Amino acid sequence: MSQIPANLQYTKDHEYVAGAADADIVTIGITDFAQGELGDIVYLDLPKVGSTFAEHAVFGTIEAVKAVSELFSPLAGEVVEVNARLDGEPALVNSDPFGDGWMIRMKVADTNARAALMTADAYKALLGE
Amino acid sequence: MSVLETLQRTALYDVHVALGARIVPFAGFEMPVQYPAGITAEHHAVRKSCGLFDVSHMGEFLVTGPGAIDFVNYVTTNDVAKLAVGQAHYSTFCNERGTIEDDCLVYRFEDHLMLVVNASNIAKDWAHIESRMLTFDCTMENVSARTALLALQGPLAPSVLARHTSVNLDAIAYYHFTVGTVAGVEHVTISRTGYTGEDGFELYFADAHAPAVWAALMSGGDVSPAGLGARDTLRLEMGMALYGNDIDDTVTPYEANLAWLVKLTAKERFVGRDALVAQKMAGVPRKLVGFTLPVRNVPRHGMRVFVDGEQSGEVCSGTVGPSVALPIGTCFLPTDIAKPGTHFHVEIRGTLVPATVAALPFWPSGSAKK
Numbered sequence: 001m002s003q004i005p006a007n008l009q010y011t012k013d014h015e016y017v018a019g020a021a022d023a024d025i026v027t028i029g030i031t032d033f034a035q036g037e038l039g040d041i042v043y044l045d046l047p048k049v050g051s052t053f054a055e056h057a058v059f060g061t062i063e064a065v066k067a068v069s070e071l072f073s074p075l076a077g078e079v080v081e082v083n084a085r086l087d088g089e090p091a092l093v094n095s096d097p098f099g100d101g102w103m104i105r106m107k108v109a110d111t112n113a114r115a116a117l118m119t120a121d122a123y124k125a126l127l128g129e
Numbered sequence: 130m131s132v133l134e135t136l137q138r139t140a141l142y143d144v145h146v147a148l149g150a151r152i153v154p155f156a157g158f159e160m161p162v163q164y165p166a167g168i169t170a171e172h173h174a175v176r177k178s179c180g181l182f183d184v185s186h187m188g189e190f191l192v193t194g195p196g197a198i199d200f201v202n203y204v205t206t207n208d209v210a211k212l213a214v215g216q217a218h219y220s221t222f223c224n225e226r227g228t229i230e231d232d233c234l235v236y237r238f239e240d241h242l243m244l245v246v247n248a249s250n251i252a253k254d255w256a257h258i259e260s261r262m263l264t265f266d267c268t269m270e271n272v273s274a275r276t277a278l279l280a281l282q283g284p285l286a287p288s289v290l291a292r293h294t295s296v297n298l299d300a301i302a303y304y305h306f307t308v309g310t311v312a313g314v315e316h317v318t319i320s321r322t323g324y325t326g327e328d329g330f331e332l333y334f335a336d337a338h339a340p341a342v343w344a345a346l347m348s349g350g351d352v353s354p355a356g357l358g359a360r361d362t363l364r365l366e367m368g369m370a371l372y373g374n375d376i377d378d379t380v381t382p383y384e385a386n387l388a389w390l391v392k393l394t395a396k397e398r399f400v401g402r403d404a405l406v407a408q409k410m411a412g413v414p415r416k417l418v419g420f421t422l423p424v425r426n427v428p429r430h431g432m433r434v435f436v437d438g439e440q441s442g443e444v445c446s447g448t449v450g451p452s453v454a455l456p457i458g459t460c461f462l463p464t465d466i467a468k469p470g471t472h473f474h475v476e477i478r479g480t481l482v483p484a485t486v487a488a489l490p491f492w493p494s495g496s497a498k499k
Contacts, residue, residue, distance in 0.1 A: 036151075039162075039358065040169040042449045043424075043425050065169060065362060066361075066448075
């Protein structure tokens, strides 16, 4: 069974959004379930600071030994920080997806859009756990 | 009936689940693709110490009778008559077009031959081979479902296996085998072969004993369970072909760098010979090559290959080689440019990434005693 922290929000594409409900800036990564499905991650192609994405737009790709996967932006907004450690240590996404394995911080275009994201319970139900 | 219900399991399925393996459908079986350590760790364990693979999904056919050698010589491309008792070789089954129906191992026992074939091709191979038995004086038996196959691979494999057998392993040369007792189980075929480039053994035995043999080999705490994911990265670093990716029934042995498996001089007659002679005379139009990409670009099966701006086939196999620490892959190129140093491109998500043909194997430092 994978970790699903109760204080985060989720998407059906297995991204998470961390940050207080009214926060301008949120942290985005992939869930423990997603990293487990992908297996050993060998590199990430992440956007530059200042890039803007629509909700559900592809903001990057993640390459594992066996497979490649696209990363979908859970919200519309502008990238304000990218986790530079992942460039040299992509396996952080495997070992600590909700911590040191975070991917981007985003200034969200509309904080109200957060309401449409899944709760931990809803995500747990999606995974059937 | 759902697809899942039709999948087979090896005798070690419960063992894999208990170890926390990720199970995936593969060639009609539910197989472990990786254990919790992950593909990279399993790969390095095999290169540096020892890993244990359950590859019981592979198929085994026994051919018995006075005509066994002549028959297998007829349906395979390598020269079975050259095999001594206790020796095995790599070979291919070709069809009349000279293309590869499957790759296989042929083992010569005192009174029979054993063909080891890919799991995904068991039914196809059986039909292909049996329909060409004609007047050969022999019989063939499919023992796949009751035969376990474990691959103990890595530089420490001989010392690990020596703890569980009194057989003199030093006397078993590369691509040779003997039959003996392992972990109390009799009649185990102990073969110094593998699909990793490392020293090691493949053990064939009655599948009811699989949990006991697996447990014995794992008991020292120095062997890592290894899944199909690591098997794929290990074999690709060695440039070893995978049926369905690198070779299939559109590819001849000459195109796949397997000319050494085709014995035109020694054998006047075998399935596919005429077509292979014709291709050899006319010239081989394309060859399978290994290539590398710059770091951070991972080639995958099916990506398009471009030569001088024109599409020239697709990537056959691709991954990031954990030992070579580079993105590596295979593809076919026109023969005149299929040599190390040639530059071409692989299209990755719309971008043409520069590729360079590399010499095979990518990883020349394996411990296999050739």
